[in-house]
Amino acid sequence: MNPNDLPSPWVLARRAARMNPSVIREILKVTERPGIISFAGGLPSPATFPVGEFATASARVLQQDGPAALQYAASEGFAPLREKVAAMLPWPVDPGQVLITTGSQQALDLVAKVLVDPGSRVLVETPTYLGALQAFATQEPEIVGVHGDDEGVLPDDLRAKAAGARFLYLLPNFQNPTGRTMSEARRAGLAELATELRLPLVEDNPYGDLWFDQPPPLPLSARRPDHCVYLGSFSKVLAPGLRLGFLVAPAPLYPKLLQAKQAADLHSPGFDQRMAAQVVAGDFLDRHVPRIRALYRSQRDAMVAALQRETGGLGVEWNVPGGGMFLWARLPPGLNALELLPRAVEAGVAFVPGAAFHAGDSEDGQALRTLRLSFVTASAAEIDRGIATLAATIRQAAGA
Amino acid sequence: MNPNDLPSPWVLARRAARMNPSVIREILKVTERPGIISFAGGLPSPATFPVGEFATASARVLQQDGPAALQYAASEGFAPLREKVAAMLPWPVDPGQVLITTGSQQALDLVAKVLVDPGSRVLVETPTYLGALQAFATQEPEIVGVHGDDEGVLPDDLRAKAAGARFLYLLPNFQNPTGRTMSEARRAGLAELATELRLPLVEDNPYGDLWFDQPPPLPLSARRPDHCVYLGSFSKVLAPGLRLGFLVAPAPLYPKLLQAKQAADLHSPGFDQRMAAQVVAGDFLDRHVPRIRALYRSQRDAMVAALQRETGGLGVEWNVPGGGMFLWARLPPGLNALELLPRAVEAGVAFVPGAAFHAGDSEDGQALRTLRLSFVTASAAEIDRGIATLAATIRQAAGA
Numbered sequence: 001m002n003p004n005d006l007p008s009p010w011v012l013a014r015r016a017a018r019m020n021p022s023v024i025r026e027i028l029k030v031t032e033r034p035g036i037i038s039f040a041g042g043l044p045s046p047a048t049f050p051v052g053e054f055a056t057a058s059a060r061v062l063q064q065d066g067p068a069a070l071q072y073a074a075s076e077g078f079a080p081l082r083e084k085v086a087a088m089l090p091w092p093v094d095p096g097q098v099l100i101t102t103g104s105q106q107a108l109d110l111v112a113k114v115l116v117d118p119g120s121r122v123l124v125e126t127p128t129y130l131g132a133l134q135a136f137a138t139q140e141p142e143i144v145g146v147h148g149d150d151e152g153v154l155p156d157d158l159r160a161k162a163a164g165a166r167f168l169y170l171l172p173n174f175q176n177p178t179g180r181t182m183s184e185a186r187r188a189g190l191a192e193l194a195t196e197l198r199l200p201l202v203e204d205n206p207y208g209d210l211w212f213d214q215p216p217p218l219p220l221s222a223r224r225p226d227h228c229v230y231l232g233s234f235s236k237v238l239a240p241g242l243r244l245g246f247l248v249a250p251a252p253l254y255p256k257l258l259q260a261k262q263a264a265d266l267h268s269p270g271f272d273q274r275m276a277a278q279v280v281a282g283d284f285l286d287r288h289v290p291r292i293r294a295l296y297r298s299q300r301d302a303m304v305a306a307l308q309r310e311t312g313g314l315g316v317e318w319n320v321p322g323g324g325m326f327l328w329a330r331l332p333p334g335l336n337a338l339e340l341l342p343r344a345v346e347a348g349v350a351f352v353p354g355a356a357f358h359a360g361d362s363e364d365g366q367a368l369r370t371l372r373l374s375f376v377t378a379s380a381a382e383i384d385r386g387i388a389t390l391a392a393t394i395r396q397a398a399g400a
Numbered sequence: 401m402n403p404n405d406l407p408s409p410w411v412l413a414r415r416a417a418r419m420n421p422s423v424i425r426e427i428l429k430v431t432e433r434p435g436i437i438s439f440a441g442g443l444p445s446p447a448t449f450p451v452g453e454f455a456t457a458s459a460r461v462l463q464q465d466g467p468a469a470l471q472y473a474a475s476e477g478f479a480p481l482r483e484k485v486a487a488m489l490p491w492p493v494d495p496g497q498v499l500i501t502t503g504s505q506q507a508l509d510l511v512a513k514v515l516v517d518p519g520s521r522v523l524v525e526t527p528t529y530l531g532a533l534q535a536f537a538t539q540e541p542e543i544v545g546v547h548g549d550d551e552g553v554l555p556d557d558l559r560a561k562a563a564g565a566r567f568l569y570l571l572p573n574f575q576n577p578t579g580r581t582m583s584e585a586r587r588a589g590l591a592e593l594a595t596e597l598r599l600p601l602v603e604d605n606p607y608g609d610l611w612f613d614q615p616p617p618l619p620l621s622a623r624r625p626d627h628c629v630y631l632g633s634f635s636k637v638l639a640p641g642l643r644l645g646f647l648v649a650p651a652p653l654y655p656k657l658l659q660a661k662q663a664a665d666l667h668s669p670g671f672d673q674r675m676a677a678q679v680v681a682g683d684f685l686d687r688h689v690p691r692i693r694a695l696y697r698s699q700r701d702a703m704v705a706a707l708q709r710e711t712g713g714l715g716v717e718w719n720v721p722g723g724g725m726f727l728w729a730r731l732p733p734g735l736n737a738l739e740l741l742p743r744a745v746e747a748g749v750a751f752v753p754g755a756a757f758h759a760g761d762s763e764d765g766q767a768l769r770t771l772r773l774s775f776v777t778a779s780a781a782e783i784d785r786g787i788a789t790l791a792a793t794i795r796q797a798a799g800a
Binding site for chain 1: 412472600
């Protein structure tokens with residue numbers, strides 16, 4: 001018998017059988033086509049990458065410390081980088097609490113492994129970061145969205161849903177996808193409420209340094225360090241291609257997260273950790289990050305101005321994020337962002353429909369009208385043209 | 401009430417509650433102390449790392465392609481590196497089947513996510529690679545060890561245990577920990593048997609290129625590509641510190657593994673992938689790997705000679721591996737490698753007790769006598785001294 005005639009021997013795990021190719025991802029593959037202006041991706045502007053500093057640092061690391069940089073290394077991460085992370089954070093952190101991860105995406109995977117059993121309740125903001133939903137889904141939780149307003153998650157809805165939850169996942173600063181920032185009052189209240197409810201928090205803060213007008217309020221982790229796992233990233237302040245993130249964990253969790261890290265990839269690349277440690281040594285970020293802020297602020301301003309100019313009379317709504325990379329918009333009643341996407345791509349502009357960021361409740365009419373627009377990848381001139389194209393597509397779809 | 405008086409809010413996942421700090425790892429932490437000769441770690445010799453080539457490649461990547469190398473990238477991996485991997489393998493592989501992973505350790509994590517449900521049966525050689533046991537354990541399988549002899553797993557034992565198994569995990573070449581290589585006859589028979597049993601194989605081959613006398617037989621994946629996931633690594637032929645591995649998967653599995661990869665860390669660092677692609681372009685490995693083979697062969701020879709010289713009359717047994725990094729030894733009856741370890745470390749030499757590499761059945765008396773000795777990290781002179789010290793420790797423990 002020819003073995004090729006046999007049925008496939010593979011039996012998928014339940015979680016893998018449920019994985020589906022994303023419709024949105026398929027549509028967005030087109031956005032790599034030259035000429036498409038993409039507001040879809042979350043790609044930092046390459047103009048902000050300190051290429052020269054990396055060249056100097058990589059040469060120095062290999063010259064001074066090559067064999068060690070290329071050898072297996074400790075799962076916790078490179079000690080000087082852990083020390084720098086601890087020193088950068090706005091509350092007292094011992095470097096021994098810092099675990100270097102392969103991007104903050106890996107921190108989400110490790111948190112799920114250590115805290116989520118099949119069927120465990122996990123609370124998220126709705127909408128929330130798609131990559132967190134994907135990382136958590138690997139451990140098959142019951143994901144429950146907590147509703148919010150402009151200040152953040154709503155305490156009453158949180159209280160109603162918290163029983164038995166393993167944690168609440170939050171992006172308090174310039175959230176992906178909404179651009180929203182949790183207010184000081186809401187943070188203070190949430191810190192109290194989480195303590196009362198004995199609800200752990202997983203606080204993800206990739207965008208906090210990218211503020212345009214004023215720094216965001218203090219992280220929740222600074223208020224209740226024993227109650228929080230804090231996730232950070234070098235992707236937005238240095239470069240994402242090195243895949244360097246970190247987490248800060250309280251004592252009862254750290255050894256478990258470390259063992260999960262070891263099983264996941266032994267350690268993050270030591271060469272990259274040493275390069276990054278060289279680049280961020282001293283006050284480099286204090287000089288570099290303000291340049292990123294200024295660029296992204298000018299691009300946010302360009303997008304807001306273009307939306308005002310181009311969508312007059314259409315009934316499109318949007319927020320004005322105080323930092324980060326994303327603006328959240330809402331189509332006029334009756335329009336559906338998922339249906340609009342192929343027409344927009346056809347016309348030469350791309351975005352992500354907001355429904356993609358919802359955990360299971362994307363069928364509600366409000367969510368179907370929303371879209372996420374990144375203002376950091378396209379230049380100001382491209383933003384002008386792209387928003388004009390998007391407005392024309394909306395106008396046509398609305399029959400206006 | 402002071403929130404610090406509250407009990408911990410954290411509830412661990414079942415898998416995390418079961419994780420225990422390794423007794424062996426605690427003992428081996430001491431081996432970083434200067435003066436200890438360690439046969440414990442699996443650290444490639446830093447003398448084999450092509451530091452100069454990496455320096456040239458990193459400078460060129462940043463100069464020619466800096467922004468792209470530092471940007472987010474495709475989860476599949478850098479196309480030229482995938483093409484090189486496909487071209488290097490000894491059977492026809494489409495680059496579209498290759499997924500670049502953050503070390504081959506990550507490939508084990510992805511395989512477990514895609515193929516293992518809680519309680520799923522997973523077959524492994526016994527003993528086997530400890531990191532695979534750790535990666536699989538994250539998805540809570542029932543791990544079952546298949547017994548073997550000098551030629552590899554025993555077909556009758558495999559047949560008896562295969563029912564319902566999701567896969568058999570194998571290291572056919574210069575296995576970690578035993579140094580054993582599966583014979584051509586056993587491979588041919590196993591390829592037939594796996595097809596008959598509809599048993600998928602996960603074939604891990606980090607050491608296959610490190611042969612000393614003759615190349616190992618063709619991989620099982622080359623015989624039954626639709627039946628196998630193949631795992632490879634650049635850690636042993638270039639350097640482990642970049643954390644670059646890969647897997648080759650058949651069509652029904654690839655999209656699932658890719659989604660799991662995306663959820664795990666989005667992608668492996670693009671800068672490192674481009675550097676590695678530069679270094680391995682052309683015939684670099686054809687010139688470089690023979691130098692690694694020659695060095696490791698001389699170190700294996702030094703260890704075998706030292707064992708012969710030092711352990712005369714003690715009843716210590718060992719194999720002579722035809723490649724790789726590890727030699728497997730057995731203490732005289734009545735001795736226990738785990739009990740010997742602290743005495744050996746005290747005397748200045750370290751190894752890993754073989755019981756660490758067994759899945760659940762380490763209590764059997766045979767396993768307790770075994771130990772793994774790495775011959776690649778210590779120099780020939782250190783090997784001489786280390787084996788002399790080890791022999792003296794055994795002699796003392798045996799009361800001889």
